[in-house]
Amino acid sequence: MHHHLILRVVAKLLLPFILLYALYVQWHGDYGPGGGFQAGVIFAVGFVLYALVYGVDELTRILPRPVLITGMIAGVILYAGTGLVGLFQGLTFLDYNGLAADSRHGQEWGILLVELGVGITVASSMTAIFVAFATREPDIDDEDW
Amino acid sequence: MDDLITQITAHYNYWMVIILMMIGLYITISRGNLIKKIVGLNIFQTSVFMFYISMGKVTGGTAPILTGNPDEVYSNPLPHVLILTAIVVGIATTSLALALAVRIREAYGTIEEDELLTIERDAEAAEDKI
Amino acid sequence: MPQFIAQHLPILQVIVPLIAAPFCALISVRNGAWWLAFVTSLVTFAISVLLFAATFDGEIISYHLGGWAPPIGIEYRVDMLNAFVLTIVSGTGVLTLLYARASVAHEVDAKQHGLFYTAFVLCLTGLLGVTITGDAFNVFVFLEISSLATYAIVASGAKTDRRALTAAYNYLIMGTIGATFFVIGLGLLYMITGTLNMADLAQRLLEHGDSRTLRMGYAFILVGLGLKLAMFPLHQWLPNAYTYAPSAVSAFLSATATKVAIYVLLRFLFSVFGFSIPFEADILFLVVLPLALAGSLIGAYIATYQDNLKRLLAYSSISQIGAMLIGVSMLSASGLMAAIIHLFNHAVTKASLYMVAGAYAKEAGTVSIRELRGVGRDMPFTTAAFVVGGMSLIGIPLTVGFISKWYLVEAALMRGWWPVVIVIVVSSLIALIYVGKFIEAAYMHPAPQGIIRREAPLTMLIPMWIFAGLSLFFGINSSLTSEAAARAAQGLVAASSLIWQ
Amino acid sequence: MMITSNYALFLALFLPLGAAVLLAALRDMPRARDIAHVATAAITFALVLRVLSGFLAGDVAHLYLFDVMSGLPLAFAVEPLGLVFAALASGLWIVIAIYAAGYMRAAEEAHQTRFAIFFTLAIAAALGIAFSANLFTLFIFYEVLTLSTYPLVAHKGTDEARKGARTYLIILLSTSIALLFPAIIWTWLASGTLNFEPGGILQGHLDPALAPVLLALFAFGIGKAALMPFHRWLPAAMVAPAPVSALLHAVAVVKGGVFALLKISVYIFGTGYLSSTNASQWLIWVAAFSIIVPALIAITKDDLKARLAYSTISQLAYVTLGVALASQAGMIGSTLQIVMHAMAKITLFMCAGAIYVAARKTKVSDMSGLGRAMPVTFTAFLIASFSIIGLPPLGGAWSKYFLLLAAADAQQTAMIIVLGVGSLLSIAYLLPVAARALFLPAPAEMTREAPPAMLIPICATAFGCLLLFVFAHDIYGFLLNVPLLAPEVAP
Known part of the structure; x- marks a missing residue:
C-alpha cells in the first residue's frame, strides 16, 4: 500500500471537507434542502472513500463492527426516544410540542433530534453494508474475474 | 393529430416512467444473472421514484421552502418525502439482494439462474432416489 | 399509569417491538436475544388483547401521531378487524418464539442468533404496523420492513439446506415487485385525491367517481397485494420459501405474513375503494374469483404428490388462501365473515402443522414423508398434533377447519353459487388425500430400519399443542371467533357501498 | 331409580369416552381391560334402559351442551326411534365385547388395547347419533363414527388392510363432505333450523x-347406508377382524347410516311432506335396485365375509325402501328391519369369526362338512340365516311383513315383487353355507368349536332372533309413539 501517493494525500485532504459538508447538510436540514438521510449518506461516503484508499482493515480499525452496530441502534433509539418524550408528557408519540417551553421551539428541537437519529443510523448502516461486502472472504482469485 | 401530439408531449414524464418501468421489469424477468435481475429491479423502482417526483411538480413552482412571500408557488413536497422513504427501502432491498447473491455464489459457485435450477433439480432427483 | 398506557396502546403496539429489535442484536448473553424477543412478543400480545377487548363492542380507536390530526398526520386506527388480526399476529409471535428456542438452536448457527431474533422481531413489528396503521403509505413502509426481515430470516435456513438462499432471493424479487406495484397504485390514488389517509381516501374516491386513473390504481394495488398474499398464480415464491426457511419461521410466516396481506387487501377493497364503481366488483368476479377457485383446487392437487412435508403444507396454504379469496369475492357480509374466520382458523392450524414438521426435522432429521414412515409410534404427541391439524385442513367436525368450511359453503349457498360449493368441497376432498397420505405413512407403515427417533422436547410440544388445542377449542365452541369475524365483516361492509347483503 | 333420565342420558353419552381413557390406562393388564370393556358396555346398556323407562313414564330426557356456532348447538334429545337404535347398539355391544375378548386372543391379534379403545369410541359415536337432537349434532357424530372405525378396519396393518381401510375412509368421508354437508347447510338456509321436529321442518x-x-343429497351423502353406487366400502372393509365386521354391519356403522336416513326422513322432511310431494318416488327404485343387484353379487362370492357384506348391502336397501315409501308402515318396517337385521347379521359375522378362529377357513367352498365339528356355530348360523330370509318364527319375518304392507299400501305392486325376489335371493346365498357345512361329508382333519367366550355370544344372539319374533309386538307398539305429524297449533 505504498503506491497511489497522490490519491492518498488528496483523499486525506478531502476527508475533513466531506465530513464537514455532511454536518452542514445535517444541521441545515430544517432551513434548506438536506436532512439526516442525505447527511448520513455523505458521512458514509467519506468513510467508504477512506476504506477504498487505505483498505478496509484501516476502516475497521477506526470503526470496528460493534461501533457500527451501536451506531445503528443508537440512532433508532434517539429517534424513538424523542418520540417517547412526547408520550411521557401526556401528548402523543412524536409530538414535539412539549420538548421546549413553547411549541415552536419544541418542534425545532424535535426535528433536530430526530434527524440526528436518522443521520447516525444511516451513516453507520451504509458503512456497515460496505464493510460487510468488502470484508467478505473472497473465494475466487482475482484472475478469475 | 395535434391533440395526439399534445397528449404525448404534455405527459412526456409519464411516458418516460412507463418506458423505464417496462425496461426494469423486462430485465428482472428475462435475465438469468442474479445481479442483472437486481439491476432491473433497481431500474423498475427508479421509475416509480420518478413517477412520484414528477407528480409533485407544480409548473413554475420552486422548492418548498418558506421565503416569506405568501404568493410563492412551490411544488408539493409530500411525494418527495414519501419517495425518500421508498428510496431507503429500495437501498435496503438492493443490499439484501446483493448479500443473498454473494451467499448464493458461495454456496453454489454460480449466480446464473439456469445453472442454479439445474443444480436444484439434480438435488431433488437425488432426494427422490433415496 | 393504566390510563396512560390505555391511551397509547396503538403506538405501543408497534414501538415496543421496534425498540426491542435492535437490542436483540446487542445482547451477547447466551439466549439473551431469545429472552428479549420472547418478552417483547408477550408484551405485544398483551397489548393486542387489550385492543381486541376495547374494540369488541364496535368502538374505533384513533391515535394521532405527533398530535397531527388526520388527514394531514399519520393516524393509527384500530377497529374490530385490525384488532382481530393484531391478536393473531402477536399471539402467533409468542408461541412461535417459545417454539423457536429449541428449533432455531438446531437450524441456525449460534453466532447468528442475535441477528436472527432481531430480524424476527422486526418482522413482527412490520406486520403489526401494517395492520394497525390508517395511513396508506405507512402500510407500504411497514410491509417492506416486515418483508425485508422476512427475506433475511428465510435465508437463515441456509445452514440446513442451501436452497433457502435461492428461495429467499426469489421471494425478494417477487415481493419487491409486488410492493412496488402497490406503491404505484398508491401514487395513482394520491394523484386523484391528494391524500393518503385511508378514511379520507375512501371519502374522496367516492366523490371523485369513475376514472381511468382510479381503475389503474385499483389494478396495481390488487396485483401488488396478490403477489404478497400468494394469490394463485402469483404464488411461485411461497413453496420454496416456506419449505427451506427454519421451521419456526415457516410456522410464523404461514400464520401471519399472508394473513396480514389478506387483511390489507380487505382494507383496501372495502374501506378504501368501497366498490363505488362497478369496475371494482367486476374485476373481483371475473378475475379474482376464478383465480381463487383455480388456486384452491390446483394448490391442493399439487400438494397430493409432494414427498416433502413442509412443501406439502406450503401448497396446502396456497389452496387455503384460495378459499379465503373465494370468501372475499362473494362480496357479501357472510362471505367476508367466512374469509375472516378462515383467516384465523387457518393461521392456527397451519402454525401447529409447521411446528410438527419442525419437530420432525429436529428429532427425525428429515421431513420426507417416505423417511417418516412409522413415526407415529416414536413421536406420538407430535404426530397426534398433526392428526388434529390435518383433520382441520380437511374440515372434519370439531375442528376449526369445519367451522370455516361451514361458513364458506353457507355463504356460497346464500348467493346460490353451486359451482363454488362444488369447488370448496372438492378441494377439501383433495385435502383428505394429502393429509391421509401422511397419516397413513406415520401410523400404518413400519418404520425404516435402524432409525432412532425421540419425542420432541416440551418447549416444542407445548406451543404446538396450544395451537392444536386452539384449533380444537374454537372448532367445538366457535362463538368468540365467529362473533369477532362477523363484527369485523359488518364493519367492512358498512364502510363500503356494497349492495349485496 | 336413583338417577334422573337427563343424568342417565348424559352418562350414557360420556361414560364410553371416560372408559376409553380407562382402557388406555389398563393396557398392560389385558384381563382387567377386557372386564372393564364388558362392564362399560353393560353399564351403558343399563343407562340406556333407564332413559327408556323414563321415556315410557313420560320423563323425556334432553341435554343441551353449548352452541358450536350461533344457532347450532350440540344437543341431545330422546325420541322413540333413537331409543330403539340406542338400546340395540348398547345391548349388542355387551355381546360383542365378550366375543371380541375371546376372538382377539384366540386369533392372536396385536394392539388389542387400541382396538378396545376405538371400539368404545365408535359405540359412543353411535349413541351420539341415536340421541342427537338436531341434524348438526348428528352430522358431527356421524363423522366421529367414521374416523373412530378407520383404525379398526385398518387393524391388521397389512397392505390389504390399509387398502381396504383407505377405500372405507375415502368413500365414507367424501360422500359426507361432498353431499351430506351441503345438504345440511342447504336445509339450514332453507328452514332456519336443524332441529328434529315432529312432522319435519321443511314443509313450506x-x-x-x-x-x-x-x-338425493341426503340419501347418497349418508354413505354408511351403502346405497348403490356408494357401497364399495362395505366389501372393502371386510379385511377387518370379525368383531369389527360385526360392529360395522350389525351394531354401529351401517345401522347408524340407515338410522340417520330414517331420522332425516321422519323429522326433517316429514313423511307427510315426502309423500305429498312424491319426492321419494325415485328413491324407491334405487332401493329396489340396491336390493336385487347386491344379492345377485352375493351369490357369486365364495369368501364368506364378502358374501355377508353384499348381503348387508341388500338388506340395508330394505330400510331405504321403507324410508322411501314415506308412510307409517314403511317407517315401522324400516325400524324393525334395522333391529332384526342387526340381531341376525351379528350372529352371522360372529359365526364367520368363530369359523376363522377354529378352522382358519374363510371360503364357503372349504367349509363342507365343517358343521359336524362345529354344530353349535352352524346351527346358530342357520337360525340367523332364516331370520334374514324372513321366515317365521324368527324376527326377520316381521320386518319383511311390514315392508310388504307398506308397499301394498302405497300400491307399489312392483315393490312387492322386488321384496319377494329379494327374499328368494337371500335363500340362495345364505342357505347353502349352513347346508354344505351340516350335510356334506366331513373332511379328513377335524377341528373343535371356538372358545366359549365366542360361543356364548353366538348362542345368545341366535336366541335373540327367536325372541324378537315373540316381542316384535312391543317394539311395534313403542314405535307408534313416533310423532309423524307436527303438533296441532291452536288457531
Whole structure:
C-alpha cells in the first residue's frame, strides 16, 4: 500500500471537507434542502472513500463492527426516544410540542433530534453494508474475474 | 393529430416512467444473472421514484421552502418525502439482494439462474432416489 | 399509569417491538436475544388483547401521531378487524418464539442468533404496523420492513439446506415487485385525491367517481397485494420459501405474513375503494374469483404428490388462501365473515402443522414423508398434533377447519353459487388425500430400519399443542371467533357501498 | 331409580369416552381391560334402559351442551326411534365385547388395547347419533363414527388392510363432505333450523320441485347406508377382524347410516311432506335396485365375509325402501328391519369369526362338512340365516311383513315383487353355507368349536332372533309413539 501517493494525500485532504459538508447538510436540514438521510449518506461516503484508499482493515480499525452496530441502534433509539418524550408528557408519540417551553421551539428541537437519529443510523448502516461486502472472504482469485 | 401530439408531449414524464418501468421489469424477468435481475429491479423502482417526483411538480413552482412571500408557488413536497422513504427501502432491498447473491455464489459457485435450477433439480432427483 | 398506557396502546403496539429489535442484536448473553424477543412478543400480545377487548363492542380507536390530526398526520386506527388480526399476529409471535428456542438452536448457527431474533422481531413489528396503521403509505413502509426481515430470516435456513438462499432471493424479487406495484397504485390514488389517509381516501374516491386513473390504481394495488398474499398464480415464491426457511419461521410466516396481506387487501377493497364503481366488483368476479377457485383446487392437487412435508403444507396454504379469496369475492357480509374466520382458523392450524414438521426435522432429521414412515409410534404427541391439524385442513367436525368450511359453503349457498360449493368441497376432498397420505405413512407403515427417533422436547410440544388445542377449542365452541369475524365483516361492509347483503 | 333420565342420558353419552381413557390406562393388564370393556358396555346398556323407562313414564330426557356456532348447538334429545337404535347398539355391544375378548386372543391379534379403545369410541359415536337432537349434532357424530372405525378396519396393518381401510375412509368421508354437508347447510338456509321436529321442518320452506334433489343429497351423502353406487366400502372393509365386521354391519356403522336416513326422513322432511310431494318416488327404485343387484353379487362370492357384506348391502336397501315409501308402515318396517337385521347379521359375522378362529377357513367352498365339528356355530348360523330370509318364527319375518304392507299400501305392486325376489335371493346365498357345512361329508382333519367366550355370544344372539319374533309386538307398539305429524297449533 505504498503506491497511489497522490490519491492518498488528496483523499486525506478531502476527508475533513466531506465530513464537514455532511454536518452542514445535517444541521441545515430544517432551513434548506438536506436532512439526516442525505447527511448520513455523505458521512458514509467519506468513510467508504477512506476504506477504498487505505483498505478496509484501516476502516475497521477506526470503526470496528460493534461501533457500527451501536451506531445503528443508537440512532433508532434517539429517534424513538424523542418520540417517547412526547408520550411521557401526556401528548402523543412524536409530538414535539412539549420538548421546549413553547411549541415552536419544541418542534425545532424535535426535528433536530430526530434527524440526528436518522443521520447516525444511516451513516453507520451504509458503512456497515460496505464493510460487510468488502470484508467478505473472497473465494475466487482475482484472475478469475 | 395535434391533440395526439399534445397528449404525448404534455405527459412526456409519464411516458418516460412507463418506458423505464417496462425496461426494469423486462430485465428482472428475462435475465438469468442474479445481479442483472437486481439491476432491473433497481431500474423498475427508479421509475416509480420518478413517477412520484414528477407528480409533485407544480409548473413554475420552486422548492418548498418558506421565503416569506405568501404568493410563492412551490411544488408539493409530500411525494418527495414519501419517495425518500421508498428510496431507503429500495437501498435496503438492493443490499439484501446483493448479500443473498454473494451467499448464493458461495454456496453454489454460480449466480446464473439456469445453472442454479439445474443444480436444484439434480438435488431433488437425488432426494427422490433415496 | 393504566390510563396512560390505555391511551397509547396503538403506538405501543408497534414501538415496543421496534425498540426491542435492535437490542436483540446487542445482547451477547447466551439466549439473551431469545429472552428479549420472547418478552417483547408477550408484551405485544398483551397489548393486542387489550385492543381486541376495547374494540369488541364496535368502538374505533384513533391515535394521532405527533398530535397531527388526520388527514394531514399519520393516524393509527384500530377497529374490530385490525384488532382481530393484531391478536393473531402477536399471539402467533409468542408461541412461535417459545417454539423457536429449541428449533432455531438446531437450524441456525449460534453466532447468528442475535441477528436472527432481531430480524424476527422486526418482522413482527412490520406486520403489526401494517395492520394497525390508517395511513396508506405507512402500510407500504411497514410491509417492506416486515418483508425485508422476512427475506433475511428465510435465508437463515441456509445452514440446513442451501436452497433457502435461492428461495429467499426469489421471494425478494417477487415481493419487491409486488410492493412496488402497490406503491404505484398508491401514487395513482394520491394523484386523484391528494391524500393518503385511508378514511379520507375512501371519502374522496367516492366523490371523485369513475376514472381511468382510479381503475389503474385499483389494478396495481390488487396485483401488488396478490403477489404478497400468494394469490394463485402469483404464488411461485411461497413453496420454496416456506419449505427451506427454519421451521419456526415457516410456522410464523404461514400464520401471519399472508394473513396480514389478506387483511390489507380487505382494507383496501372495502374501506378504501368501497366498490363505488362497478369496475371494482367486476374485476373481483371475473378475475379474482376464478383465480381463487383455480388456486384452491390446483394448490391442493399439487400438494397430493409432494414427498416433502413442509412443501406439502406450503401448497396446502396456497389452496387455503384460495378459499379465503373465494370468501372475499362473494362480496357479501357472510362471505367476508367466512374469509375472516378462515383467516384465523387457518393461521392456527397451519402454525401447529409447521411446528410438527419442525419437530420432525429436529428429532427425525428429515421431513420426507417416505423417511417418516412409522413415526407415529416414536413421536406420538407430535404426530397426534398433526392428526388434529390435518383433520382441520380437511374440515372434519370439531375442528376449526369445519367451522370455516361451514361458513364458506353457507355463504356460497346464500348467493346460490353451486359451482363454488362444488369447488370448496372438492378441494377439501383433495385435502383428505394429502393429509391421509401422511397419516397413513406415520401410523400404518413400519418404520425404516435402524432409525432412532425421540419425542420432541416440551418447549416444542407445548406451543404446538396450544395451537392444536386452539384449533380444537374454537372448532367445538366457535362463538368468540365467529362473533369477532362477523363484527369485523359488518364493519367492512358498512364502510363500503356494497349492495349485496 | 336413583338417577334422573337427563343424568342417565348424559352418562350414557360420556361414560364410553371416560372408559376409553380407562382402557388406555389398563393396557398392560389385558384381563382387567377386557372386564372393564364388558362392564362399560353393560353399564351403558343399563343407562340406556333407564332413559327408556323414563321415556315410557313420560320423563323425556334432553341435554343441551353449548352452541358450536350461533344457532347450532350440540344437543341431545330422546325420541322413540333413537331409543330403539340406542338400546340395540348398547345391548349388542355387551355381546360383542365378550366375543371380541375371546376372538382377539384366540386369533392372536396385536394392539388389542387400541382396538378396545376405538371400539368404545365408535359405540359412543353411535349413541351420539341415536340421541342427537338436531341434524348438526348428528352430522358431527356421524363423522366421529367414521374416523373412530378407520383404525379398526385398518387393524391388521397389512397392505390389504390399509387398502381396504383407505377405500372405507375415502368413500365414507367424501360422500359426507361432498353431499351430506351441503345438504345440511342447504336445509339450514332453507328452514332456519336443524332441529328434529315432529312432522319435519321443511314443509313450506322448500320448493317441492327441489325436494327430490335434497333427498338425493341426503340419501347418497349418508354413505354408511351403502346405497348403490356408494357401497364399495362395505366389501372393502371386510379385511377387518370379525368383531369389527360385526360392529360395522350389525351394531354401529351401517345401522347408524340407515338410522340417520330414517331420522332425516321422519323429522326433517316429514313423511307427510315426502309423500305429498312424491319426492321419494325415485328413491324407491334405487332401493329396489340396491336390493336385487347386491344379492345377485352375493351369490357369486365364495369368501364368506364378502358374501355377508353384499348381503348387508341388500338388506340395508330394505330400510331405504321403507324410508322411501314415506308412510307409517314403511317407517315401522324400516325400524324393525334395522333391529332384526342387526340381531341376525351379528350372529352371522360372529359365526364367520368363530369359523376363522377354529378352522382358519374363510371360503364357503372349504367349509363342507365343517358343521359336524362345529354344530353349535352352524346351527346358530342357520337360525340367523332364516331370520334374514324372513321366515317365521324368527324376527326377520316381521320386518319383511311390514315392508310388504307398506308397499301394498302405497300400491307399489312392483315393490312387492322386488321384496319377494329379494327374499328368494337371500335363500340362495345364505342357505347353502349352513347346508354344505351340516350335510356334506366331513373332511379328513377335524377341528373343535371356538372358545366359549365366542360361543356364548353366538348362542345368545341366535336366541335373540327367536325372541324378537315373540316381542316384535312391543317394539311395534313403542314405535307408534313416533310423532309423524307436527303438533296441532291452536288457531
